[in-house]
Amino acid sequence: MIDGMINYPKIQAGKMRIKRETLLSVALITPSVLAIAIFVYGFIGWTARVSLSKWKGLLPDYTWVGLENFLGLFKDPRFHIDIRNTLIFTVIFVIGSLIIGLGLAILLDQNIKGEGFFRSLYLFPMAISFIVTGVVWRWLMNPATGSRMSGLNLLFDALGLDFLISRWHTTPYWGIAFIALPAIWQMSGYTMALYLGGLRGIPVELREAAQVDGANEVQIYQFIILPLLRPITLSAMIILGHISLKVFDLIIAVAGKQLPLDVPAIYMWQVTFDGYFFGRGAAIGILLLLSVAVLIVPYLIYTLRSEAEL
Amino acid sequence: MIARKGIKNWYIYIPLVMAAFFYLIPMYVMLVTGFKGFEEVSLKTMWNFPKEIRFDNFIAAYKALAPYLWNSFNMVFPAAIISSILGSLNGYVLAKWKFKGSDIIFPAILFGMFIPYQSILIPLVEFMRDINLYGGLPGLVLAHVIYGIPITTLTFRNYYATIPKELIEASRIDGCGLLSSYWHILLPISAPAFVVVIIWQFTSAWNDFLFAVVLTSPSNWPVTVALNNMAGSQIIAWNVQMAGSFLAALPTLLVYIFLGRYFLRGLMAGALKG
Numbered sequence: 001m002i003d004g005m006i007n008y009p010k011i012q013a014g015k016m017r018i019k020r021e022t023l024l025s026v027a028l029i030t031p032s033v034l035a036i037a038i039f040v041y042g043f044i045g046w047t048a049r050v051s052l053s054k055w056k057g058l059l060p061d062y063t064w065v066g067l068e069n070f071l072g073l074f075k076d077p078r079f080h081i082d083i084r085n086t087l088i089f090t091v092i093f094v095i096g097s098l099i100i101g102l103g104l105a106i107l108l109d110q111n112i113k114g115e116g117f118f119r120s121l122y123l124f125p126m127a128i129s130f131i132v133t134g135v136v137w138r139w140l141m142n143p144a145t146g147s148r149m150s151g152l153n154l155l156f157d158a159l160g161l162d163f164l165i166s167r168w169h170t171t172p173y174w175g176i177a178f179i180a181l182p183a184i185w186q187m188s189g190y191t192m193a194l195y196l197g198g199l200r201g202i203p204v205e206l207r208e209a210a211q212v213d214g215a216n217e218v219q220i221y222q223f224i225i226l227p228l229l230r231p232i233t234l235s236a237m238i239i240l241g242h243i244s245l246k247v248f249d250l251i252i253a254v255a256g257k258q259l260p261l262d263v264p265a266i267y268m269w270q271v272t273f274d275g276y277f278f279g280r281g282a283a284i285g286i287l288l289l290l291s292v293a294v295l296i297v298p299y300l301i302y303t304l305r306s307e308a309e310l
Numbered sequence: 311m312i313a314r315k316g317i318k319n320w321y322i323y324i325p326l327v328m329a330a331f332f333y334l335i336p337m338y339v340m341l342v343t344g345f346k347g348f349e350e351v352s353l354k355t356m357w358n359f360p361k362e363i364r365f366d367n368f369i370a371a372y373k374a375l376a377p378y379l380w381n382s383f384n385m386v387f388p389a390a391i392i393s394s395i396l397g398s399l400n401g402y403v404l405a406k407w408k409f410k411g412s413d414i415i416f417p418a419i420l421f422g423m424f425i426p427y428q429s430i431l432i433p434l435v436e437f438m439r440d441i442n443l444y445g446g447l448p449g450l451v452l453a454h455v456i457y458g459i460p461i462t463t464l465t466f467r468n469y470y471a472t473i474p475k476e477l478i479e480a481s482r483i484d485g486c487g488l489l490s491s492y493w494h495i496l497l498p499i500s501a502p503a504f505v506v507v508i509i510w511q512f513t514s515a516w517n518d519f520l521f522a523v524v525l526t527s528p529s530n531w532p533v534t535v536a537l538n539n540m541a542g543s544q545i546i547a548w549n550v551q552m553a554g555s556f557l558a559a560l561p562t563l564l565v566y567i568f569l570g571r572y573f574l575r576g577l578m579a580g581a582l583k584g
Contacts, residue, residue, distance in 0.1 A: 124567075131517075
């Protein structure tokens, strides 16, 4: 809050200098601020305008049609599939990542040998692109049966775990749930890192005090540690949730563009750049933005405010 | 004083090792497939070790992907470096030279980090066409630079916030102005933040698919787009796809293996926990 410039205002020359330097500091960030103003906020406004226009075809057409594109979407069966798929994917992906992440973080927090090794191993999928993950999992989740069986199904068959053999993402209705598996593979290590950071932030004295009071290890977790980790869970849910609303390349790489596995991001891409229905594509973009903003704006306000209080 | 008691039982390693297998399965499949000779490749034996180490698949994958790998390299370095420099300047001003309105500008910049890019894609394409950068790598670099500004600004601002303001004040008494304080005091100690940010930007630009597929024409595709295209085609065998996936993952994997702890810091900044 208080910074360097406070010490100088007594002197007139100092005042001049501060004024000049304030201008300079503003000038220094102006290029970035302008870029963000145009490429983020200006473009969002532009997309909003397109979403209210008739534009369908190669040439721009900004004829005002009100909310027609949005109403068209809500009546569109494909968009209903998209919303359902996004919900199923989000629930499984977020809950799966949280459970695995928390579990691994608690295990790693037990003063075990080789902690650094395990931690790096769980985290490395974060360094890989969703496309690479998707291409590999596409072969791991190969749904072919019988003599053409391969991937994980073949492994399960060889290990006598036949009950695990699955049609994966080609399962009717629930196919999208299996796309969450590679997503969990990729992001659960990150969730673990968040939780591990939280666990390391809990003062040892708290655990000691509970031990003195006769609490066992399970009770310490149940009554002290888990409640203290709630803010981490909230941040992780928001970060994972906003990733799942944007999920796009992973599905493309695992399964290509197919209707049963469609999500808003894929619909937007296809309807805009393959179908040239820019009005509808823009409407999907705006709806995605609104759903992300509902998560992110309160989170940003909360985080920056609690930071300011420190 | 009671020392914190760790569970010393061996069975704690069972879930840890099982989880390790889970995370390693895709790497295992990529590598054992990649090192098999063409005649040995079959979906039936995809889990078996190669009988002899051969490089057929990697050579075929490299031949197919080489131009796109170079496109990626040519794109990620300028993207990472330019957005890091901008982030450093912004972070300096926002941490040490707060002015009226800077408390609004900072969250407004940060929001750009979270937006779904579908909400700016149509104007982005139109704009790139208007300024004649559509289809080529410079346009893609520009997109990565600009949409990288929020995370680089956040990381540098958090880093500079930990540097005592007395350092800046002392330099001002010595006659340093805004720019010379940055140049002589902050920049020389910025290396850790630069490493974090450049690694982060390198990884996210390398791994990006959406901007690349929308903004570049086929000859300028980065490797993610080319790999996805290769995987979608029926002509290229799955074993070559696996080897290609490994090649496409290798640069960021190497960065992770050698500079992993910095990478982790970049991740944490993404969670606003710098």
